Amino acid sequence: MSQWMTTVRQHPSGVLLAAQLIAVLAYPFTGDTPAGRAVLGIFGIFVLAVAVWAVRATPALTWVAILLGIPVVVLTVLEGLYPTNDVIRLWSSVLHALFYGYTAYGLVRYLFDDTFVTRDEIFAVGANFTVVAWAFAYAFMAVQVVWPNSFVSFQGEGFQAFPNLLFLSFATLTSVGLSDIYPVMPHARSFAMVEQVTGVLYVAMIISRVVSLTVLKGR
Template sequence: MKVGNRLKNINEENNFFYLTLALIALLISGALAEVVGSGAIERVLQVTIVITFIVCFASLRFDKNWSRLLKTLALFWVAVIIFKLIFERREMDIAMLALTFCFFFGTFKSTAKQVLFHGEVNTNKVIGSVALFLLLGLMWAIVYLVVIEYSPGAFTGMEAISWGENFSNAAYFSFVTLTTLGYGDISPVTPLAQVVVYLEAIVGVFYMAIVVSSLVSANLQHREQQNG
């Protein structure tokens, strides 16, 4: 009951606060899941993704198009989980990763529409820009996991194990690349992996400039409209 009331309290003035918290919780759970043991890692991640899914739906329900897409993704998600439990086929892992990417991408698109280039810049929008950054890193983490599924030796420092067990490593490498830190403990080996990595690094470099300029532009436009 308390959780339901909390979700009802999400509105257009605080929605990105809850969205960002949900994404941070997903990242933390990915790291903590490894402590539970390999047999339970994917289940822990699936539960956390479902919780994130619910919070994202409540946070972005003001975008009607995304709400409809989210409901469609939920149906496919349940179908894939059921098929995986019955058949245990590798293709189900790929389908799960594809749906997860679509979820992150759709959430990114809906958030960007509400945060960038229009309206007054407030605390909620600033937090929304943080959510956008987290979503970028998560999307690329999913791409790395798909690359590993098809090319197990694509990265040094990441073993060809189940996507659930590799999620934390992929997310770590993704954010290290996105922020252009480049520690070197995980490195791309194959040409495809190298292309994906440097594309993320390019996006990371330009992200801050684009977000700052869009927020400044939106704020100036809002002031001009207020002043007539």
């Protein structure tokens, strides 16, 4: 048990990656019910705490993550209590996007700070990818609050739930195009294009650097 806890403490990025992937797998089981939203809200707060912990291991400023994280936690609770309040939705989405964006910034600095690759930095590559996907998903959520019907799905127009926008975000970031949700309004398409460029740059800059450092370490 002690050895397991030591391993966990040494790999905060690995814990963050695991928490993000568990959240992805948990969404289908919760459903759009008050109880489901409460469970997701509680787990979301846990993921936020893990993200702050992961940022502590990076060159980013922990106090910035905490200052962003506190109102995000409050708004997460309020969003669970008032799921149809557009003002709460908007501010919660904006601050979530900023929080995950700053976490991604910290992880990028973490990956570029060393001249060799550690095991936790390998986990950070995956964790950072999921964090960026979350940031854009919340940005999409804010976009559809400000500009209704920005996205359409196979079910038609209307407000898209966060899991749907997260699916769109992952599909856009990976450039696989396997999504039945589409941005149709100009602002939504602009954010989608920025995410597409981000996905290409992620592969070109971050993954290529990690691979090159791994090869140099092997030599």
